[in-house]
Amino acid sequence: xxxxxxxxxxxxxxxxxxxxxxxxxxxxxxxxxxxxxxxxxxxxxxxxxxxxxxxxxxxxxxxxxxxxxxxxxxxxxxxxxxxxxxxxxxxxxxxxxxxxxxxxxxxxxxxxxxxxxxxxxxxxxxxxxxxxxxxxxxxxxxxxxxxxxxxxxxxxxxxxxxxxxxxxxxxxxxxxxxxxxxxxxxxxxxxxxxxxxxxxxxxxxxxxxxxxxxxxxxxxxxxxxxxxxxxxxxxxxxx
Numbered sequence: 595x596x597x598x599x600x601x602x603x604x605x606x607x608x609x610x611x612x613x614x615x616x617x618x619x620x621x622x623x624x625x626x627x628x629x630x631x632x633x634x635x636x637x638x639x640x641x642x643x644x645x646x647x648x649x650x651x652x653x654x655x656x657x658x659x660x661x662x663x664x665x666x667x668x669x670x671x672x673x674x675x676x677x678x679x680x681x682x683x684x685x686x687x688x689x690x691x692x693x694x695x696x697x698x699x700x701x702x703x704x705x706x707x708x709x710x711x712x713x714x715x716x717x718x719x720x721x722x723x724x725x726x727x728x729x730x731x732x733x734x735x736x737x738x739x740x741x742x743x744x745x746x747x748x749x750x751x752x753x754x755x756x757x758x759x760x761x762x763x764x765x766x767x768x769x770x771x772x773x774x775x776x777x778x779x780x781x782x783x784x785x786x787x788x789x790x791x792x793x794x795x796x797x798x799x800x801x802x803x804x805x806x807x808x809x810x811x812x813x814x815x816x817x818x819x820x821x822x823x824x825x826x827x828x829x830x831x832x833x
Contacts, residue, residue, distance in 0.1 A: 603796035609809040611753050616761045617771065618681070618810060623817055625664050627654040630713060630818035632669075632680045637714055639697040641676035641685060661662040667764065671804070682706030682772075690777070702768060703775035708800070709807030711735040713818040722777040726787050731777040733800065740800050745779040749803040750787070753794040770817050 621629070631650040635642050651661025670679030670686055680686040683692070688700035691705050694716045701707050711718045722735040734742035734752075740827055752774040760766035774793060778784035781797055788795040798806065808815065 603751075603798070605798075605802050608751055608753070608796050608798065609806050612806070612810050615754055615756055615759055615771070617767075618826055619761060621664075621813070622657040623813075624660075626814045626817040628656060628661060628664065628820050629668070629681055629814060632665075632677060633683055633710065633714055633818070634822075636678075636680070636683050636685065636699065637694050637697060637716065639685070639699075641672060641678045643674075643676050647677060648710045667762075668753045672705050683710050689722060693719040693721075703724070703772035704777045705751065705775045705803055705807060706772075707735055708714060708735070708749075708804045709811040709815070712737050712804075712807060713811065715819060715822050717741065720777075724783055724787070725776055727783060729779045729783065731779055733777070735804070740804055743800050747777050747779055747800050748781050748784050749798050749800055749805070750774065750776050750778065750784050751796045751803065753796055758799070 626648050628647075628817070631654070632642055632647070635646070647665055648651055648661060649659060651658065651665075654661070656664070663676060665680070668681050669677045672678050682702045683706065684700050684702065686700065688702055690701045690704055690707055692699045692701045692710070694714065701710065707718060707720045707722075715737045717734060717736040720731075720735055722731045722733075723729065724731060731745060731747045732742075733740065733747065752771060754771065759770045774791070774795075775801075776784075778787065784795075784797045788797070
């Protein structure tokens, strides 16, 4: 096997590649509002039942079928049909631990920890383990950037062609894309791991990967910020 690991990929080039793949998909303000609501509930450590999803969809301007179709396409559910994970953030067991306000969650890939902290407007403590070596990487990620990166970790970002991934399949997105996005304690570790793959990788600093998240998920982050401000203003007025 051989790989091309390119340390010279710019932030914008990685973001452009993600856009070509449709990551994230072309969501509108309504679906971003619904996703932001789901994130806010999951980070409380609470699954989201179908009735709540329906009410949030309606409040976001989506009818029942459109809301259900969106959520079904981006979420993990438990046996009762409650949403326990969506677009990277999950109550299920995944490789990347993501703790916010004392609530332990996980994310589907390393990169999720970076843009989800921005969307939540909260600081997260992240614990992840590099594939193969099992080396622990711990980070503190705030809504505005990386607060602590003790080992100067990096992130592997797989560079794909659109023909290599089925964006209509959550399983494909997870296995083809998410499953190849990891934290490593050093660039050398990332390069050794990626050398065993036939895929092309960019190896980014965590700061650069955070910036890619800011670009790729700009609409979601903006909508989530606006929703938080509205909620805080309402609560302040009620008090």
